[in-house]
Structure formats: structure tokens, C-alpha cells
Amino acid sequence: MTVQPLITLRNVSKVFGPVTVISDVTVNVYPGKVQVLLGENGAGKSTLIKMMAGVYQPDAGHIEVGGRTVVLPTTRAAEAHGIATIHQELNLVPTLSIAENVMMGRIPTRWGMVDRTALRSQARAALDLIGLDVDVNTPVGELGIARQQLVEIAKALSIDARILILDEPTAALTRHETESLFRIVEDLRGRGVGMLFISHHLDEIAEIGDSVSVLRDGACVAEVPASTSEDELVKLMVGRSIDDQFPRRSGLHSTAVQADASPADAENPLPEDVLAVQGLTAHGRFADVSFTVKAGEIVGIAGLVGAGRTELIRAIAGVDSYESGTISIRGRSLPKHSIKAAIAAGVGHVPEDRKGQGLVLDASVNDNLGYATLASSGRFGLADFAGQRSKAQTVAERLRIRMHSIDQPIRSLSGGNQQKAVFGRWIIAESTVLLLDEPTRGVDVGAKVEIYELMNSITAAGGAVVMVSSELPEVLGMSDRIFVMRDGRLAGELSAAEATQDTVMTLAARSVGDTTITDSNLQDKDIPA
Template structure:
């Protein structure tokens, strides 16, 4: 290790127009160390990363590499200095093979034609850097997110990256996948790669990080060792202490009040023979590895996809297959896993996004109810504390947590009584997470019920009254919240799966 950090941001500032997004923040990334960057959404983490990647240039302060001041006028300059960013939205071409993706932009050629043999060999060598065992001929789109991410890391390393910026790499991963990513990270650390790691999962920090830089509202708050307690980290981040990360208040009433009944639901190749019921006031967590059929199951119940056999009944009445409209009329509301791709129309306003589910039902003679919609949207934005300048601003300009609240808000306006949540807090910061959990409490206390799919075990354990575990598309078991532990759930979810891989 040399005396200088690999990368230093020294007192950098950045403003957009009158808004100071970053004020005099300093961060160091050392060789063979993992620097964690912590802060709520909107704290300025992305801006900071973009400065390191050459997307933005700081207005003040300086960037040093190996102790020498440099300017990074564009992304190419950053790459030449060995800085690579693995974004949440991966930069891969889904239809192309792993090999082509790894070698994109530097495809080996022979007589002006692609040298396929060399392509495969060089890609293989890149994957071997992190011990990733996939067929280089596989189209990238057929890999899960976890492996796509590793492909991208392999690609970065094969272009001699020495500084790796990992922007919420674990947000979309299961516990199991996260562990294999961490093995790769630990290995890279031994090889002297410097890493900047961003995560909303506080429990990961002590496991993976060396040191933590905390930001709040664009300002440097503290640099603390990664072994700092979660409570303390939350306090630094939020500026106040959050007593309870999972404030579940059980709202189960005595008596029957069965709202949702799923019977023998089967969709070939996705899930098979799933039956369960949901009572008013209940939060039912669904756990399992990615690919176990959780999202597919939720989508089938919500009417988003058709299924082969079985039935979904709401208050005793069977819903037709594959009809989102019928599901909404019956009181179901679906918060899909991919907020940007499936939940929101990003260019449309907060107001419009809040109103899509009720656009037709609130209309008169085919005319949209603008004033009514506006007051409903304002009321719900107020209740959910959606932080925005104006209800007419594009929803895409809000932070992740506030975007997610807008998806929830749509169903609150629609007076949905059963919410189907798929990864409800993915990419959402701690403060907003707790707000979403409180919202779940409010819904169940009002007599509603919730089915929640989540890859975050602490969240499933902390917020569910009952937990179903899916494995390979089948129900592997059920726990009450009192009985469930991370180990028990994981053992059930992952049994036999390891042997297959």
C-alpha cells in the first residue's frame, strides 16, 4: 500500500443553479480497502459518485489520484485513471452474449472480422478474475441480476480498473447472492483494489466495509469505522435516532374476516399449487430466493399475468385471470418490484401518477375529474409526506423513497384493501423505509391486509405476522413471526439449491 490513497475527493462542492447539492465533502478510497458511503436518498451520494466517474465536475475542491490532482472532464478520463462504476442500472446489452458484453468496445478482430475464439478466451479470462462460472455464450439477459452484476464487475476489472465504485450492488440481491458478491469483494480487497461501496443495508456495513463516510443533505457528517453500531449509523445519517427499524404493530382482529384466498394457483414453469389465505389486518411475508417464483406469484394474483389453473378469491369472489382492472375493482393494489419500469410514468407529474388507478372510476361522461383528482392527490401526498417542490413536478425527479410512496398513494386513493407489495423498500433509504412500514401498519389497522415479497430477510421477519417460504415455485413452509429466524427461513428457502449449482 502506498502512502497516498488511490482516490481522494478533497473538499469538493457542486451546485446546480442555486441548489448546493454537495458542500465541501471529502472522501478517501484506499487500495485494498472498502470505503462505505452512507446517506439517505438526496444526501448527495449519486452526485459524489458522478464526480468520481467524470460525469460532473466539482465547482470547488479537488480530486486527487495517487496524491496528484487530476481533472476528470469526462467518463473516459475517469476510466483511464482506472475508475469504474457499477451502477444500479447495469450497462449491459441484454441480447448479446456474456463474452460480447465483457469485450464490448474492444472486440478482438482478425482480418476485420470478429475473432470469436479470442473473444471467448479473453472474456473467460476476465470472468476468471472473480471466479464467475457462467457460459460466455449465454445471452446476458438470461442471467439473473446478481450474475449480470458480476459480469459487469469482471468487465471493469479486465479494463484494469483499480478503483471500483459499487452503487447499491446488493439492493436487488438475495442474501445468498449478496454473500457470493461479498466473497468477490473480499478477494478484490486482497488484490489491492480500492472500493467505494454504497448500500442502504446497514447490516452489511460491518461485514464488508473498512470505514464509513456519512453524508447528510450534501454535507460531510462523519467518518467512522465500519464496526460502528447500526443505531449510531442511523443517527448520523438521519440526524436523529430511529427507535425501531421495523415498527410492526400487529393489527389482527379476532374472528374470521378472510379477505384473500389463493387456491392451488399454478403457472407452469413459474410456480405450482400455491394455496394460502390472508385475513384482515394481517401482513403476510413471502420469502425465497430470486427465481423461486415470488414475483410471478404476486403478479398472477394482481392480474398482471395469466396463470394455468387454480383460483384467486377476494372476499369469496373469484377473480378472472389476467385482469388488472378486475383485481383493482375487487380492492387489490399492486406495488411492483421495478418502480421505474413498472410502477411509474416517470415523465408524468406526481399528480397524474397518483391518479392512474382512479382515472376512469372518478371520471364523469368520459371527462377526467381534474379538480377532484388534484385535491385527492394533494391530500394523499400530504399524509404520506411525499417530499416534492410541487405536485406537478415529474415523478421521476423525486428520490426513490418518495417515488415508492407515490405508488402506494395511488392505491390509497383507489381505497384498495389488499396491497400486494413486491420489494416495497428496494432502493429506499432508512427514514423513508420506516415511513413505508408505518404506512403498512396504518393500512392493516384500518382493516386492510398486505402480502409482501421481499429479499430482505430482516424486513420480512420484522414486518410480517406470518411468513411463507417459496422454493423452486412451491410452498416450502410457513412460519409465524414468533417462530421465524433468519436461519430457519434461509435453510428452508435454499435447501437443495446449492447442490444444483
């Protein structure tokens, strides 16, 4: 017996101005199955799911729900057909309660007033479906990312969703949190819910998916089983093989960490300290942090959620202040809490939250690329807009930022291309110290390699990179040295040769009384990154 799809996008196409974003694509989602949608940033995945969600309408082709052709002019119309979307950027209001967020747009009323009893009851029923045992009166902003993700799923199920679109649901989750989410997905699969799942973590696909639709340049180039090898999936995505996912090239960094090198050896002098941090302390965030980074080095900073990694990077970048300690760039001290001084000294900062902290979403690609240098590149108090535009165009082409115009709003770019733009800003600024906080989160494998090559180019030119990442393979694959943070302090330093997942996690774990808190159980608690 042939099973009918819950939803079908049949030969759909979508055009924006002169650019064809989706071309003649067909995708089916079946009951109790997880259809994985895979492709590079800019391949058309977001546009495709927005058609399913009622945000965009196809310019050609049509959508079928339960075998019948439908028109989805709004997100409310999509919800009426049982379609719910959980976006990578969560659509929750932090100051409202969990109950209010779950029932948003469908708040029960009585006699013209909010029926608080019914509100809490209906929200509680939705949370019970996914096993989330929290007080529904809790402001959602007090939850960690993992539980906020579950609130979004509960919100979707509260509208009796039969079709669930999960857009990068694991991008900000730890492995333990991801495993919890996957258990919920399995439960939903057992109830006959059909799911479209987008992820850049290739190792998740065989674990959670049934089949994979691969997009490239707006076209569906293949539909393959979820058991297809990662190498083959990469080749389908990017049109070529990627032999080395962590292309850390030898160069200046090869001498940067030689403990037995002699400073007196005039023929082979040690590289200079580009960045020196001494005794840096910010009460409640980190304490007595000291380390140096040499020219040509990539230094990774690992640790559990809440270890103080992001806070440390923000302080070095001048975003946040600190109580004591010093930061020096090539021997010159940086003043506290001065982004301007940090930029002038050659420090670039790619923040963890690119949309909230790294970009002005309504501004153009051109403007976002030039924000770090607009003032410094001007003459006689006037901005050099023509010069800035020329540099921005050159850098955008070098980074292969997918766009139809450098003047388009940056919010219209895919997440990976937005991330490239943040990097591009510091290339234009000629930064020699690059501070990276989760630099490849939500970025496809092809774009990741391009970002790693940018890091290589910085170090090959004598600069330095400090990288915070929750992806241990990335830290291990791209770092010359690794510092591990625990409870706001440096717990240890590992060379590339001695660093393994086990040695890093041993340093990252901590003991409280008789209980050892490790990656698995510490990250299950809602501690902010």
C-alpha cells in the same frame, strides 16, 4: 509514510435549479481500502458517485486523481483515469454475449471487422480475474442477477480499473451470493484497488468496509470507522434514533390469527377474509395454492429464489394469467388476468422491479402517482387533472418524497423516493389489499420504517397486506402469519410466535435424491426470482 488517495472529491458541491444536492463534501478513496458511503435515499449519494464517474461535474470544488486535479467531462474520461462504476441498475445488454458486454465500447477489430478471437480472449482474461467460469459466448440475459453482477465487475476490471464504485451491489443478491462477492472484493483489495461501496444493509458495513462517510441532506456529517455500531450509524444518517426497525403495531391483526377464537362469539367476531386464493395453478410457475388473508393482517410469503413467490403475486394482481383456481376480494371473484378489475376491487401491487414494471421513468412524479386513478376519477370522459394533482401533492408530502417539484421526472428521484411514489399511487387509489414484492429493496433504514408504518396504516384501517421478501428479518418482524413456498407450492404456514429463521428455512429447503438443497447452495444457481 502517508498514503496518497487514489481519488479525492475535494469540497465539491452540486446544484440543480433551486436545490443544492451536494454541499461542500470531501471524500477520499485509498488503495486497497473500501470507503463506505452511507446515507438516506435522497441524501446525495448517487450525485456524488456520478461526479466521480464523469456523469456530472461539480459546481464548486474539484476532483483529484493520484494527487492531481482533473476534469471528468464524460464517463469515458473517467474510465481513462481508471475509474469504473457498477450501478445498482446493471448496464448490460441481455441479448448480447458475455464477451460483447465485457468489451462494450472497446470491441477489438481486425481489417475493419470484429476480431472474435481477440474479443473472447480479452473477455476470458477479465472473467478469470474474478474466478467466473462461464462460456463467454453465453447471452448475458441467461445469467442470474449474481453472475450479471460479476460480469459488470469483470467489465470494470477489463479497463484496468484502479478505482471501483459499487452502488448497492448486494441489493438483489442472496446472502450466499453476497459472501461470494465479498470474497472478490477482498481479492481486489489485496491488489490495491480502491473501492467506494454503497449499501443500505448496515450489517455488511463492518464486514466489508474500512471507514464510512455519512451523508445527510447533501452534507457529509461524519467520517467514522466501519466498526461503528449500527445504532450510531442510523442516528448519523437520519439525525435521530430508530428504536424499532420493525414497528408492527397490534390492532385488528391481533385477533386475525387466533386459532381458538369462536365464530359464534358475537362480542368478538373474527375479522373477515379480505383476500381468498383457492387452488390457484399456473403450469410451470405455481400449483394448487390456497390461502386467505383477514382484515388487519400482514401475511408474509417466504421461500428460496425460484419458489414461485413473485409469479403468485403477479397473478393475484391481474398482471399474469393462470390456468385454474379462483381469487376473491371480500367474497367477490376477480376475473383472470385483469389489472383493471383488480384495481377496481381495491388491489394495489408494488412490483419487485419498480423501474421496469412500477414506474414510467420519463413521466413526472405527479403522473406516476396518479396512473391507477386517472380514469376512475374523471367525469363525463374527462380526466380530473386538478383533483389528481391536489391528491398527488398531499400524498407526496405525507410520504415525505424528496423532490424539488411534483412535476420533475420521476427518474431524477433516488430509488427510495421512487419506491415511496409507487406506494403513494395505491394510497391515492385507496387500496385495501396491498401486494408487496420486495418492498424495501434498495431502501435506507429510515425509509424502510416509513414503509412499514404505511403497511400498519393499511391494516389499521381494516385492509390487508401480502408481502414477499427475501429479507427474513423483515418477514419475521412485520408478519402476523408466514406462508413458505417451495417449488411453486405452499410448503407450510407459521404463526408469528412460532416463526424463526430456522423454521422458515426448514420449510423452504427441499430434497433431491440424497442431496438436501438449502439456502446456501440452491441460491448459488442462476434461477430467476
